[in-house]
Amino acid sequence: MRRTLVLFIAGAVIVAGGLIGLSLYSARPQKTEVVVVPAQGTTKGSPTAPVTLMEFADFQCSHCADFASGTLRRLEREYVATGKVRVVFRQFPVLGQESVWAAIGAECAAKQGKFWAFHDLLFRVRRGVDAGAFLPARLLAYARELGLDQEAFRACLQSGQVVEKIREDIQEGVKYGVEGTPSFVIGGRLIVGNQPYEVFKEAIEEALAQAR
Amino acid sequence: MWTNRHRWIVAGASSVGAGISGYLAYTKVSGSSLLCVGRGCEIVNSSPFAVVMGVPVAFLGLGMYLAIIFLVTWETLLSHRRPIGSSPHLPPLALHPFLLQAAIFAMALAGTIYSAYLTAIELFWLRAICSWCVASAILVTAIAATSAHGVLLRASP
Numbered sequence: 311m312r313r314t315l316v317l318f319i320a321g322a323v324i325v326a327g328g329l330i331g332l333s334l335y336s337a338r339p340q341k342t343e344v345v346v347v348p349a350q351g352t353t354k355g356s357p358t359a360p361v362t363l364m365e366f367a368d369f370q371c372s373h374c375a376d377f378a379s380g381t382l383r384r385l386e387r388e389y390v391a392t393g394k395v396r397v398v399f400r401q402f403p404v405l406g407q408e409s410v411w412a413a414i415g416a417e418c419a420a421k422q423g424k425f426w427a428f429h430d431l432l433f434r435v436r437r438g439v440d441a442g443a444f445l446p447a448r449l450l451a452y453a454r455e456l457g458l459d460q461e462a463f464r465a466c467l468q469s470g471q472v473v474e475k476i477r478e479d480i481q482e483g484v485k486y487g488v489e490g491t492p493s494f495v496i497g498g499r500l501i502v503g504n505q506p507y508e509v510f511k512e513a514i515e516e517a518l519a520q521a522r
Numbered sequence: 523m524w525t526n527r528h529r530w531i532v533a534g535a536s537s538v539g540a541g542i543s544g545y546l547a548y549t550k551v552s553g554s555s556l557l558c559v560g561r562g563c564e565i566v567n568s569s570p571f572a573v574v575m576g577v578p579v580a581f582l583g584l585g586m587y588l589a590i591i592f593l594v595t596w597e598t599l600l601s602h603r604r605p606i607g608s609s610p611h612l613p614p615l616a617l618h619p620f621l622l623q624a625a626i627f628a629m630a631l632a633g634t635i636y637s638a639y640l641t642a643i644e645l646f647w648l649r650a651i652c653s654w655c656v657a658s659a660i661l662v663t664a665i666a667a668t669s670a671h672g673v674l675l676r677a678s679p
Binding site for chain 1: 574
């Protein structure tokens with residue numbers, strides 16, 4: 311019986327070890343597929359696209375990060391790259407102090423034409439709420455990593471010149487009924503949360519039909 | 523040797539664990555908001571560590587708890603069987619309760635080790651705590667400890 315017990319314990323340790331190994335393998339950073347789309351400021355896609363998808367997001371929001379790495383990529387391939395949809399990112403920093411700093415950093419990166427690269431990086435390094443990932447010193451490091459002009463970026467962070475734009479984004483969101491993140495406005499319709507891709511597809515197709 | 527107290531604790535803890543895992547699995551699949559103390563649950567359950575090879579960890583937990591419930595029920599039924607005849611030499615079937623107890627212990631031990639790994643990830647990588655996950659970790663540890671207590675008593679000479 312003792313030997314049987316030892317075998318069971320060994321089996322348990324092997325199974326647990328295997329699960330841990332699979333977990334670490336699953337959680338490894340994924341290669342992101344690059345889809346080339348035109349981008350200006352916090353907008354992505356053709357300026358003449360018939361449908362606009364406005365996203366209200368917080369860089370500390372986990373569901374916003376899920377959307378950025380999942381559904382947004384698919385939307386880019388199927389609607390943005392084909393000129394049907396233009397994506398506009400609007401700041402809605404509500405989760406904590408570092409949300410505001412991240413929003414400021416992202417808008418400062420936008421001034422140097424690197425908003426979307428900064429957006430992707432922020433969601434990639436996101437750890438938790440006010441966990442230190444978006445402290446000003448870290449934002450400067452991210453800017454350096456992306457090859458931004460350090461002095462201009464630092465000056466932008468310290469001057470508060472982008473705060474008014476962020477305030478306008480929040481007010482715009484409130485006007486549409488946004489209360490949390492992520493929230494989306496497609497053709498005047500509010501979608502709350504990182505819904506399945508089919509929900510966005512349906513809203514976009516409806517908006518495209520109305521635009522014809 | 524397992525007593526009815528061991529069985530009640532294992533059955534009770536695994537039932538509560540199944541409820542928690544079922545709830546987490548439901549919110550993962552449906553995308554609905556998770557009731558949580560603080561924001562840690564959202565952070566933890568949308569991290570890459572909440573899924574293993576495409577399978578939500580909540581489903582693994584639910585499977586484990588349901589398996590333990592099945593095994594403890596089976597073990598209880600076997601342990602309360604009348605021995606065949608009055609011979610002190612019980613048929614081989616009488617060994618089965620121990621095998622089931624050992625299997626429950628091994629399953630809970632694997633769950634405890636994996637829960638410890640996930641808790642470490644929460645504390646040191648994600649820096650967010652999911653209260654549901656902590657509750658499940660405590661339950662599976664309690665199942666492992668309880669079943670170990672009974673099994674080791676049985677296995678002692």
